[in-house]
Amino acid sequence: MAEDAPPIRFGILGCAEVARKVSRAITLSPNTTLYAVGSRSLDKATKFAASNGFPPHAKVYGSYEGVIEDPEVDAVYVPLPTSLHVQWAVLAAQKKKHLLLEKPVALNSSGGKCPLMVLTGSVPGVKPDLDALGALGDTGWYCVRAILWASKYELPKSATALHKPTYNDAGVILACAASLSWEDDKVATFYCSFLTNVSMDIIVMGTKGSLRVHDYIIPNQEKEAKFSTSSNSNWVELSIGWAPNPSDNVFYNDLPQEVHMVKEFARLVGAIKYNNSKPEDTWPVISRKTQLVIDAVKTSIDNGLEPVEIKG
Amino acid sequence: MAEDAPPIRFGILGCAEVARKVSRAITLSPNTTLYAVGSRSLDKATKFAASNGFPPHAKVYGSYEGVIEDPEVDAVYVPLPTSLHVQWAVLAAQKKKHLLLEKPVALNSSGGKCPLMVLTGSVPGVKPDLDALGALGDTGWYCVRAILWASKYELPKSATALHKPTYNDAGVILACAASLSWEDDKVATFYCSFLTNVSMDIIVMGTKGSLRVHDYIIPNQEKEAKFSTSSNSNWVELSIGWAPNPSDNVFYNDLPQEVHMVKEFARLVGAIKYNNSKPEDTWPVISRKTQLVIDAVKTSIDNGLEPVEIKG
Numbered sequence: 001m002a003e004d005a006p007p008i009r010f011g012i013l014g015c016a017e018v019a020r021k022v023s024r025a026i027t028l029s030p031n032t033t034l035y036a037v038g039s040r041s042l043d044k045a046t047k048f049a050a051s052n053g054f055p056p057h058a059k060v061y062g063s064y065e066g067v068i069e070d071p072e073v074d075a076v077y078v079p080l081p082t083s084l085h086v087q088w089a090v091l092a093a094q095k096k097k098h099l100l101l102e103k104p105v106a107l108n109s110s111g112g113k114c115p116l117m118v119l120t121g122s123v124p125g126v127k128p129d130l131d132a133l134g135a136l137g138d139t140g141w142y143c144v145r146a147i148l149w150a151s152k153y154e155l156p157k158s159a160t161a162l163h164k165p166t167y168n169d170a171g172v173i174l175a176c177a178a179s180l181s182w183e184d185d186k187v188a189t190f191y192c193s194f195l196t197n198v199s200m201d202i203i204v205m206g207t208k209g210s211l212r213v214h215d216y217i218i219p220n221q222e223k224e225a226k227f228s229t230s231s232n233s234n235w236v237e238l239s240i241g242w243a244p245n246p247s248d249n250v251f252y253n254d255l256p257q258e259v260h261m262v263k264e265f266a267r268l269v270g271a272i273k274y275n276n277s278k279p280e281d282t283w284p285v286i287s288r289k290t291q292l293v294i295d296a297v298k299t300s301i302d303n304g305l306e307p308v309e310i311k312g
Numbered sequence: 313m314a315e316d317a318p319p320i321r322f323g324i325l326g327c328a329e330v331a332r333k334v335s336r337a338i339t340l341s342p343n344t345t346l347y348a349v350g351s352r353s354l355d356k357a358t359k360f361a362a363s364n365g366f367p368p369h370a371k372v373y374g375s376y377e378g379v380i381e382d383p384e385v386d387a388v389y390v391p392l393p394t395s396l397h398v399q400w401a402v403l404a405a406q407k408k409k410h411l412l413l414e415k416p417v418a419l420n421s422s423g424g425k426c427p428l429m430v431l432t433g434s435v436p437g438v439k440p441d442l443d444a445l446g447a448l449g450d451t452g453w454y455c456v457r458a459i460l461w462a463s464k465y466e467l468p469k470s471a472t473a474l475h476k477p478t479y480n481d482a483g484v485i486l487a488c489a490a491s492l493s494w495e496d497d498k499v500a501t502f503y504c505s506f507l508t509n510v511s512m513d514i515i516v517m518g519t520k521g522s523l524r525v526h527d528y529i530i531p532n533q534e535k536e537a538k539f540s541t542s543s544n545s546n547w548v549e550l551s552i553g554w555a556p557n558p559s560d561n562v563f564y565n566d567l568p569q570e571v572h573m574v575k576e577f578a579r580l581v582g583a584i585k586y587n588n589s590k591p592e593d594t595w596p597v598i599s600r601k602t603q604l605v606i607d608a609v610k611t612s613i614d615n616g617l618e619p620v621e622i623k624g
Contacts, residue, residue: 021550089535161473162491163499175489177499179474187475187489189501196517197552198545201524203515206506212513213556214524214540222552228526233510238333240534242510246526256552 005149005274007113008266011073011097013088015048018102019079023052025258026077031266035074038067062073068092075269078102082137096280098269101287103295104137134173135192136165136294136301142200142217142292143190147180148286150204150211155289156180156188159296160307166195178297208232210246225251314455317586320578321347323385323409325400326358327375329393329491330414335364337570340390343578347369347386350379352403380404387581390414410581412574413599416449416606446485446507447504448606448613454512454529455502456605459492460598464515467601468492468500471608478507490609520544522558537563 010026010033012019026032034054039045042062049060055252068076068091075098075150078088082104089099133140148155158181165176175193200218204211209231219225230246254262271277289312296308322338322345324331325514331349346366354374361372373379380403386425387410390400401411415594438527445452460467470493477488487505512530516523521543531537542558567575583589601624608620 018551021552022486024550118410160474162472163493166497175497177501179491179501181475185478185487185507187503188492189489189503190518191499191501194464194516195453195519196496197519197521197542198547199515199517199522199542201515203511203513205505205511207507207509209509210511215554218547218551220557222351230511235530238336239330239530240333241530242527242532245532246372275482276601307487 005031005270007031007033008074008098008269008273009072010075010100011036011038011059011067011070011094012077012078012079013038013067014040014078014080015044016079016102019048019077020052020260021258022077022079022222022262023054023099025256027053028115028255028259029262029266031270033260034097035072036061036067036070038062038064040064055086065091068095068097073097074273075265076099082133094311098265098272100265103141104133104291120160133294133298134168134197135194136173136176136297138192138219138298139194139200140176140190140192140294141290143192144290144297146202147188147190148289148293150202151182151186151188153286153289155310155312156182156293158307158309159293159300161297162189163301163305165301166193172209173301176301180293202220212246219257222256223253225257227251231264241275317343317582319343319345320344320410320581320585321333321384321386322373322412323348323350323379323382323387323391324389324391325350325404326390326392327351328391331389332364333367333570334389334391334412335573337568339365340567340571341574341578343582344574345593347384347515348373348379348382350374350376352376376400376440377403385409386585387412387577394445410577412577412583415453416445416603418493425561435552444484445606445610447479447506448485448488450504450610451506451512451529452502452504452606452609453602455504456609457602458528459500460601460605461500462514463494463498463500465598465601466494467622467624468494468498468605469613470619470621471605473609473612473617474501475617476507477613485613488609488613490612493604507546531569533569535565537565537569539563554583564586565571 008031012023023034024225026259027032032294034133036059037049038044039048040063042060046059048057059070068072076092077100079102080087080088085101089101094097160179162177162179168174169278175195177189177191180188200214200216202213202216209229212228217225226249228246228248233244233246235241236243268280272279292310300306300308315484320343324335335346338346349357349361349366350373351360352375354372357374361370379385388404389412390397391414392400397413401413404411415482464542472491474489474491478486480486487507489501489503492500512526512528514525514528521541525539527538538561540558540560542620545554545556545558548555580592584591608622612620614616
């Protein structure tokens with residue numbers, strides 16, 4: 001996508017809280033613009049556009065259809081409840097729109113083979129009554145994604161839920177945990193919950209070093225990414241300390257992380273639109289792997305915590 | 313124990329590497345003194361005493377018996393391999409010696425009901441060929457102890473090993489993991505290994521706050537205890553950061569942590585010796601609970617990862 005190409009025009013389906021954050025990111029990203037928003041309530045959509053930095057010429061629709069049928073819309077962001085993801089993703093795809101989907105892709109991967117680009121948003125906040133996966137599809141999605149990242153996106157061979165999840169009265173998962181294992185001796189566990197105070201920790205341990213991140217979904221500070229690493233640490237004489245000590249690192253971002261996500265997405269869309277590039281499958285493959293692991297954990301929960309094999 | 317009471321006289325069984333650290337702690341603790349060391353090799357014992365700060369009048373024995381039969385020895389520190397713990401702990405107890413045992417107490421709790429005081433040391437470093445529990449009884453002991461601490465020493469109701477452990481050729485556990493669950497919805501998982509680079513992390517999450525410690529066994533710096541806490545954190549507007557942010561805390565210690573352990577142990581011994589106090593059961597109860605959980609994890613491993621009920 002050339003530097004001087006027009007920005008990618010976004011349409012947003014619905015006025016979810018998370019859409020406010022992504023709208024801000026679309027405004028901040030140098031290669032995108034807010035172009036349309038649709039809600040079942042025209043009034044809601046109008047207020048959303050007015051309070052979220054939409055330019056004066058932006059389109060406001062009293063339906064989702066209005067957005068996906070607008071020929072000027074390049075890409076659609078879908079922050080709808082999970083149970084509606086696939087339906088609207090498919091409809092938007094049929095209209096040749098590029099898709100930025102909120103996680104999880106779907107309630108299960110059989111319905112989630114979306115032909116176009118799929119990225120994931122990065123803000124918890126789900127309506128449990130519309131999403132049986134609950135915490136597993138929300139905070140659990142981040143856990144699984146982070147684990148896949150740490151394993152270089154190699155799918156684990158099996159997933160086992162660790163104990164009976166905590167459910168709400170409607171049967172939605174509020175907290176659960178699972179163990180993943182690979183062909184070699186790599187293992188991972190994660191715990192995801194709507195019930196704990198804000199916590200988002202990754203610890204990765206290898207034979208030669210380790211990594212710790214404590215705010216990997218939403219950073220403590222918007223433009224700072226902090227992490228701690230240790231490399232070939234050992235005990236000092238008499239085991240009275242470490243050498244070398246772990247190092248604390250801070251990476252400063254000029255733009256918030258979700259702006260980078262939107263920018264990357266728009267770069268891919270622009271490559272297709274202006275350079276006739278073929279769609280890259282990097283992100284859809286990662287999303288599909290994430291969903292496969294989530295599915296396996298859900299199956300393990302449903303099958304009394306039995307290990308479930310994961311096939312790519 | 314009065315301020316002017318004579319120091320508690322320690323005898324040490326064997327010259328394990330870990331005994332060097334505890335010898336240093338006994339020297340640094342204001343209420344203890346190094347009094348005797350025994351090894352199957354008199355030469356080894358002599359060299360150990362000379363290079364580890366034993367006073368000139370200290371006794372050196374060419375056997376373990378010499379130490380436990382010395383009437384001037386108040387307390388015996390037992391850093392022998394796990395398979396020898398119970399045998400020498402019982403022999404020392406029969407001689408009315410107070411006991412400071414290296415973890416784990418025993419290969420299983422049926423052999424570990426030691427009648428006197430039991431504390432645990434705090435340094436990894438085990439000879440796998442003499443200890444079938446391997447990483448589970450060593451680094452896993454710390455994990456379980458930390459988890460019990462975080463649960464106010466309430467025993468979990470069950471333990472489930474998470475996957476097949478990694479073994480060495482002699483069948484010793486080199487790495488394993490387990491999940492623990494309580495009557496309420498509390499859950500914990502731990503991973504212990506001899507194969508990873510130095511890593512010792514606790515993350516505790518509650519409904520209202522969280523705690524993180526990354527060097528809970530041996531601190532990065534000997535006289536610093538660092539931890540991070542968050543309390544009632546939430547997202548700031550548009551989920552672009554946390555408020556309040558987690559706080560990083562450093563607690564400075566005048567004495568290294570193992571000196572505090574030795575000092576507390578000697579305080580208890582002194583109370584019995586000089587004040588006719590009854591033995592406190594705080595530490596033996598905690599050690600026994602730790603061993604019960606370790607036992608349950610081992611049983612789960614041996615029974616194909618089945619959940620194992622824990623009874624106090």
